[in-house]
Amino acid sequence: MEKFDSCRGKFRIFDVMFTLQSGEYKGSIVTQIQGNISPYEALKHLDSGCVAINPEQSDCDFHESEDYEGNWWFEATLKNTEGETCHIENECCYLEDYIVAAEIMKEKKMTECKMKYEDMMNALEEAVRSSNVLSGNDEQQVLEFISELRYSEAGWEVWDDID
Structure with a gap:
């Protein structure tokens, strides 16, 4: 490198x-x-x-x-x-x-990176599903939070502030 x-x-x-x-x-x-x-x-x-x-x-x-x-x-x-x-x-x-x-x-x-917001949300969901760390109920709550964040205005504002 x-x-x-x-x-x-x-x-x-x-x-x-x-x-x-x-x-x-x-x-x-x-x-x-x-x-x-x-x-x-x-x-x-x-x-x-x-x-x-x-x-x-x-x-x-x-x-x-x-x-x-x-x-x-x-x-x-x-x-x-x-x-x-x-x-x-x-x-x-x-x-x-x-x-x-x-x-x-x-x-x-x-x-x-050229990762789109939607791609990041998909990556988060996949990470939660494949982590094997959370129990069924906890995993479901995290996935619901990601879903809410995905479609919220606050989620888009956080993404814009990352840079």
Whole structure:
């Protein structure tokens, strides 16, 4: 990365490259990690056991799929220096066993992002649903609050003040 601003307290989007390796075979994926988080938190944020990984880039044909029992699996085709390939496939909870490096490739502050208000509300809803931290009733209350905020004038004013 050419330039990095280490300020805290602002929503940022990180493009993080994860290098996968098995034996002498390697591949990489680049995924976006976003939030009001530090660079270190972005690097360790990938939770392959419970969050779907949708790479922005992949040089190893990485993808995930769900089997008939509801388990999530990943597949990738890694290459060695001679161009020979090695197909790996495992349950997503084992992806971390293949990660040998993580690097922030790019970072954008919220003022540089083109995220729309509606996209932010959708991201908040998805984060609440996938967090597994809130109980059913608490989760429902938070989702209702997000819904009210989504359509309120106050929500739009807060969004305008973020920059």
